[in-house]
Amino acid sequence: MEVSDSSYRVWYDPTNSTVYFEGSLRLGTADYEPITRLLHDVLAGNPPHLTLHMLELVFLNSSGINTLYKFAIALRKQGKTAVSVRGAASIPWQTKSLANLKKFLPTIEIDVQ
């Protein structure tokens, strides 16, 4: 499973149950649909644990952040999969927005290096 463009790449590696985000995402609201579908497809497999690897995602616009929030809410409703997020403190959008994920999904583990 992979969604990609010249400026970004999002893919799921089932061997370590991790979704990798890479590059810079500046899509329009509706254009996040393939990524949303990828995340929900991963979730449909009810993995016991899921990591969102964002160390190489240098920019995510507000529509993308919105998508993440909604995925967090979906995870909370599902309630089975333990989720952790790996981010980097050096990337501005992450310091601001990853904290919100905890509010939408209190069980989420956030690891900002």
Added chain:
Amino acid sequence: MARSSFRTKLVLVAGVSVAAGLLLSGGAAYVGIQRLGADAAEETQRGLRYASTEYLDKHIDNVAQHLSIELDRAEAELATFAAIQQQIIDHQEELQPVLDAAAKAPMLKDNLVFDPKGQWSQTGDAEPTTVTAWGYLHEPPEAEGEARAIREDVAQAIDDTALMDLLMPAIGRHGSRKLQIYYVGPKERAFARFFPAVPLAQTLDEKDPGHNGEVFWDHFFPSLVEGWTSWVGHKERFEDLARQITFLSPYDDAAGGGPIITLFQPLWSADRTRFAGALGFDLTLTGIIDYVEEVKLFESGFAFLAQDNGNVFAISERGSRTLGLSTTSSEGGGVSRYDQFLGKSSEAAIRDLKLPEGEAAESREIVLGGHNYVLELKRLAPFNVWGGTDEITEARWVVGFVVPEEEIYAALAAAQTAVNQSSREVLVYQVAITLVTLAALMLWLIIVSRRLTSSLVALSKGAGEIAQKNYDVTVPVETEDEIGALGQVFNQMVGEIREHTENLEGLVKQRTSQLEDANAEILALNERLKEENLRMGAELDVARRLQMMVLPATSELEAVRELDIAGFMRPADEVGGDYYDVLQGSRALKLGIGDVTGHGLESGVLMLMVQTAVRTLLASDELDPRRFLAIINRVICDNIARTSIDRTLTLSLLDYKDGVLTLAGQHEEVVVVRAGGEVERIDTMDLGLPIGIEREISDFIDLKEIRLAVGDVVVLYTDGITEAENDAGEHYEIDRLCGAVQRARGLGADEIRDALVADVMAHIGRHKILDDITTVILKRVA
């Protein structure tokens, strides 16, 4: 003029090309033949040189062999004769009765008669051989004038050789051409026996008076016997007695026998210690000399035969002249010798000639009298020779061939002449062929060009007529080639020009109406395009207008007394859904700032909903900031659900009353620049959640109070400012915002806003504005 010059050029170009081609090919053929001739000459010369050298080598070998055979035959005969005589000496005692008997046999008996005048004894003419006993072999006279008796031992010795009367005629008449064969006794009994019978004593008396008193050997061949005697004791000299045969130099026979050479073989006592006389042959050289002189080599080549001291004793007259030889005849011992020495030649090349030292034939190239000659030399087998001293040496004769080089290469010269002749002929043919071909071609070219140019001249004339605007011309088309086709096309074109000229007006009308039609079509299309464009732009226009129309008017902002407020919004091309508002409530001043996710009409609509909801709630006097925000969120959530608008927003709401700013809701940081210049950045992350995601967010809403003193400045903004990009993709960032406001903090809100916007725009430069740019500046003034 034009006609003749074109034809001249055509003929000239073609003629020159053909001439050049012919001359080149002719030249190449001539050079080829010359080179071929040179190659062939070189090859022939090499072949001829090889063949001639080979021929001369073989020929000289043959001549040498022939001469050797001549001499070998004489040597063999002498050796046979000597062997018989040596046997007799070796077994004298045993054979004595036979010898005595032979001496008494009438046929063999030697009747020597004393000659008182010459003081010698000699046999008569009738005997098979002549025996001569000179004076010193006689007893002294018993009385003056009386006959002297031959010494007893000498008479015995003569008797012992009586058998030679049988042997000598047999050997003398057969085999090699011997002028004379003879036996001479040892020094103490040096009588002579000669065949054929000659009046020897008389001849010698006449030619060499006085010899009668001296021993034969000492007088005629002084030291020769000593030479032979010096061999005594050398065993190898006596293994084969035939090898003791000794040659004398060639000479002319004193008795008129022509050129001769004398061979001696010494005889020895049985114990080989004492000289016991010698057998001799006077071999006529006429045969050998004739043979050498008759050798024919090419045209004028000749042969010669020389001793190894360079004395040439066989050569033709012409040969002698060619080699520059001169005869220095010297008298000696009653015989005249040949003295034609190479070393005394008038030709330097011959004077300096070194005779070969090996066995093989040697070839030299020499110059004689200004001509080149090939000189071939070959040595004959070695033999003993006595040269007048007591030393007998080994000598070899040398055969020489002399051939003019030009005769050897006569074939080559002939071949070269032939090659030169034929290459001259080729040249002549080539020139003739070139001239004839050229003439024929020129003739043909002139005829053809006349035909060709006549058509072209007609065309040229026709074109001239057209230039004079006479469109009624036609040119005659006589041929079916390209020029004929050109004539046809020309006529056709003239027809078209004629037609066009006549119908020009009609044509213009027709074209104009066509253009009008096309223009109308283009205008219609343009209209349609405009409509399409409008339709596409309409949505964004609506969104932009919605967003801008709900912003507070300047008069509303100026109505606030304690605060100086300035707002700014510049929507991006695709409207971004930014929101700000300033509303005077019953108890406090309400300020809001927010940013809807996404772009376009839907974002604009959501922003409008938020604005309406805030205004409505303010009007209904909801005073609790937490509840205020929670209700707004619920309303928006419900409306999003109903309209299926996939958007959310960040929203901070602020209440101002009596110098205190109460902040609720999550949005960008709030920047406070104190009057003294200190900058405070207030994080709003813990003051709420994004609006429109969760219906119930009360638990997450928190409040923060900011006290403002007079002169303090508060900046509200959306991410359109902090994330504004330049061409390098760099964001404007909050630090720069803080700096810009800090610098301008002493100014009015409007000016601070203008300074900030100018700084942001300067950062963006010519880059596209990606998101709405919104800011609200508050400054407490009272």
